[in-house]
Amino acid sequence: MDKLEGNGKKPGITVFSGGTAANSLVDVFNKIVEKKGRQLSYVIPISDNGGSSSELIRFVGGPSVGDIRSRLVRLIPNHDRDNDEEMMALKALFEHRLPGDPIRARAEWLDIVEARHLLWTFISSPKRELIRSILNTLNLEIVKRARPTSVFNFAEASIGNMFLTGARIFSGSFESAIYLLSMICSIPSSVAVLPAINSNFTHHISAGLADGTSIAGQVNISHPSAPTALPDDGVVAPALTAADHDRIEDANLPGSLPVLRRQHIAFSKDDEEDLPARIERVWYINPYGHEIWPVANPKVLAALARSTTVVYSIGSLYTSIVPSLVLRGVGAAIAAPRVRHKVLVLNSRLDRETGPAREPMTASDFVAAIARAGAESWTPGAVGREDEWRRYVSHLLYLEGEGTPTVNVGSLERLGIRCVRVAGRTVGEGRRAMLRYDEDALGEALEAIIDS
Template identity: 60%
Template sequence: MASNKPKGIVVFSGGSAANNLVDVFKAVREDKKCQLSYVIPISDNGGSSSELIRVFGGPGIGDVRSRLVRLIPDDPDHDDSEKAAIKIFFNHRLPKDQGAARQEWMQIVDASHSLWTNISTAKKELMRAILNSVNFEILKRMRPSSTFDFSGASIGNLFLTGARLFTGSFESAIYLLSSICSVPNHTSVLPAINTNFTHHISAGLANGTIITGQNSISHPSETTALDTTPLTAHEDTERHDLIEDANLPGTLPTLRKQYINFSKTDEDDLPARIERLWYINPYGQEIRLAANPAVLAALGQAQAIIYSIGSLYTSLIPSLILKGVGAAVANPSIKYKILILNSTNDRETGPSSSPFSALDFVGAIAKACAESQSISPSREVGKEEYCNYVTHVVHLTGPGTPAVEREALKQIGIETIKVYGRRGEGEGFTRYDEKGLVQALEVTMGRRDPRKDKVRRNTLEG
């Protein structure tokens, strides 16, 4: 018996960049009246997540947390002070000074902090129970060689970690935070891998260089390890083995250090292009991992896939190379596979002397999806295969935007849709206009006649 339930939309994305488009995806979902699923990677080992991973192990949860909190509904017709307070609470970060951070943390767990204002007693005591639980786990793990550093810690990340440790289930922790945040049932946030373990990535450059750990790939930061005395690799490993943390003895030191302080705006070029990305075990050896079954189920019921803006190799590729994903994406029953091209190139899609074009972005996605299905990571992917994984490219135009080879893409069966963007005050790059992007996605997915939409002229050029 055929189901009348409309097929869903699956969005592959990372954290902060795609958070800016949540209202766009919400509008498209409402237009389609279907399920919306966000697939989020769990390989981030930078920022306050690095300290949670060092002490507790487990997945990188920052992007999952930020998407759940971003999905807290806004109702302009009602004054919902509790939802606003919860959003502020879970987005709050402790001070960068370690002493001040610990002091503020204690004010939060003993309920004397002003962040609790406007949060109902029932939710407050549930949230406090989880935070006190993770605080107890921090105290249990305290050793002379290893104490938890609260500097810049995200309260939402601490909560999600506490819920995972309390329930023993990452999936349950997401369900709890999703419930507290009142995320609608028609929208789900799915970690690319459903795991209680830490999984790291490495990237291989065209010049043969291998970079280990997402933080080092995406935005290298100041290392804040307990002792920064220069040592040989062997001595460095032995020194870290004396520290009691969540890492196995012999784990690569670069995966055990704290990377609390970093900047996403002050980035140096990579010495060469990234050619491939893969998962590694704690000793740096390549491993192949299966995707979260819930992700494969969402793809199996999808009418459209959207690759959102964000870091190509650390936000999109870690989800696409997982076993099962490539075959699910290639399913011809999924008619629309839409890449929203970044408005500018970053560290991962450079260097500046050889920036990625639209065809390069599409090629990287196709290669990752093909690798997901293949035992051999070195298999070449012909351009004629690209349309199995990307059918449409939505892009901006203007200074600094990636080049778009319209004719070359058309020849291999990929359509391009140009959207006129806007420049924010003081910004050196073009942003997508929300109305224009919604229109582009709706037109691409075959629902609306653009001549009937009341949007400003020349927003869209097919």
């Protein structure tokens, strides 16, 4: 009988992922948990310092909320017999981004917090006033913190990000903010979205490259961008020194690394230059750049304790998956005998983090990176020996096609890692064409592993 020992409950499934990329697989996971009656937990890092999260972090501090918001909004039910219109309206509100022009963005923000915006049309009065009270909490905080040297830039701000930040400030709890958004949006209780670290503070990562150099800050690792100008000067600001930053009153501690204090509101994940060398490891740093070793969210460890299946979803390997795995307690929880299936869903293409043209990563390199992160969760700086890979990855699901990572099936299966090729489909045309997993085929492959 498929039950956890002692409590009579069916075992859970824990998915490690980032935000945007893995959203395309949400329906696959939903169907599996509905069919199997399982509890599903998404573990998502809070270290992304790009996009609208970067301005919230700079101005009011706190964890990055963008990927958490992205998953919560994706989980809003598509159909609610009693209130389809309201569900669609809530999704539109929390997905909405303000204009790229700071002046227009600020004006639209005021229309929203003052309930004059069309986004409120199909949202019921109780929910509208509750959401507005949270947004106004954040608005008051922004007004209080405004200084001649630093004002908040509303350009491209996500309303969902603003809500989660406001709810965290109001309640004093990031966990409560997530709970409130989940309740407002009727997200099923069978699904949990868990920040990898449960904290009211900002957490940053750094990457060490094979050539000995290091890169601080997630946005600089995965999709670097030029600093964004403050809204009142109209030009791109020059690079600031540490002394310059210390004269600016924002949420950063004096003396913090300048690279962690920049605005990264506008950036592109396309056509980025290759890294000069492969990434070897990722670790957490404090605001001054010193390595730290945070403990995982206790709810993440609890989710792993009741799971028999762990899935490493598609997305950025070193900035979406590894930051959750290196946290204290995670490696031991994954390596525990009760977690029978540890499934890596391999990306369909290489990116800046995994594909330096001179030495693109293979499937074995992906597995090695996950195993090293799991080993570092026990001991910082551990390498993760090849004979330990299977402690962290038992199955590999992959696509075959142009641009996909090379899968050396024979060598992986000799290590006890079963490789399963999954059917795919091409989405888009021309340069934007991308091979993606066929959802039905991926679901069947995952179900077969879970049932084995």
